[in-house]
Amino acid sequence: MTVALKAAETLSRGTRTEVPELSEAAREVRYALITAGLETPLIENNLSRDQKYDRIRSAMTDVVEALGLDLRDDSLCETPHRIAKMYVDEIFSGLDYSTFPKITAIDNKMGVDEMVRVSDISLTSTCEHHFITIDGVATVAYIPAKKVIGLSKINRLVRFFAQRPQVQERLTRQILVALQTLLGTEDVAVSINAAHYCVKARGVMDSTSATQTTALGGAFRSDAKTRAEFLR
Numbered sequence: 001m002t003v004a005l006k007a008a009e010t011l012s013r014g015t016r017t018e019v020p021e022l023s024e025a026a027r028e029v030r031y032a033l034i035t036a037g038l039e040t041p042l043i044e045n046n047l048s049r050d051q052k053y054d055r056i057r058s059a060m061t062d063v064v065e066a067l068g069l070d071l072r073d074d075s076l077c078e079t080p081h082r083i084a085k086m087y088v089d090e091i092f093s094g095l096d097y098s099t100f101p102k103i104t105a106i107d108n109k110m111g112v113d114e115m116v117r118v119s120d121i122s123l124t125s126t127c128e129h130h131f132i133t134i135d136g137v138a139t140v141a142y143i144p145a146k147k148v149i150g151l152s153k154i155n156r157l158v159r160f161f162a163q164r165p166q167v168q169e170r171l172t173r174q175i176l177v178a179l180q181t182l183l184g185t186e187d188v189a190v191s192i193n194a195a196h197y198c199v200k201a202r203g204v205m206d207s208t209s210a211t212q213t214t215a216l217g218g219a220f221r222s223d224a225k226t227r228a229e230f231l232r
């Protein structure tokens, strides 16, 4: 058993020594991702939020100075602070499971057994290779089994995993596995269409291409009609 899997097992059993504030949903999703080999590569460095902020602020001071920019300038002097705060509290906040959204899944008393599909969920993430923006939309669908999830929680889940350094394929699958875990069904589908600014604003400088990724589970994978309905 890998160290990561062992840590997740301890966590899923509810041991209070490590990250005690995590919700049950966050612990279950984290465990499922590690088990599926889909967790973002992370190392526990035991840094608090403030310690992370201090380290990044200091490192960004070096970056700005190395570029030859004058940190005494009143427009630039707060840039290391702004970047550190943005990384920790905003665009990489999804690395911290204590920010996992509060999920309300209700019993499927209505007996809904048709596809629920949320399309055009706006998505902004960060490419983990260049730390530059990924900009796109996600579509998420599921066929309710025992539980129905609050609609906004789907958007929040997408957002949580987008607020990490990502590759689009992993982001797509993380959302899939998280929803399958929370809804207790394999019948989930996720699709993302996004522009990568590492392709658009640098490197190959292609400003028009977009990347489509799809992750299908259960009936969305095995049943052609269901898949077609989702992908239409």
Ligand SMILES: Nc1nc2c(ncn2[C@@H]2O[C@H](COP(=O)(O)OP(=O)(O)OP(=O)(O)O)[C@@H](O)[C@H]2O)c(=O)[nH]1
Pocket (backbone or CB within 6 Å): 127, 128, 129, 166, 167, 168, 169, 196, 198, 199, 202, 203, 204
């Ligand atoms: N599969 C995948 N690749 C990505 C994603 N985001 C960025 N990439 C690619 O990751 C690759 C990194 O390639 P490298 O050759 O190491 O980096 P590079 O020299 O900056 O590459 P260029 O972008 O071609 O200039 C590039 O081809 C990127 O387009 C993603 O979400 N998924």
Ligand SMILES: [Zn+2]
Pocket (backbone or CB within 6 Å): 127, 128, 129, 130, 131, 132, 196, 198, 199
């Ligand atoms: Zn990139």
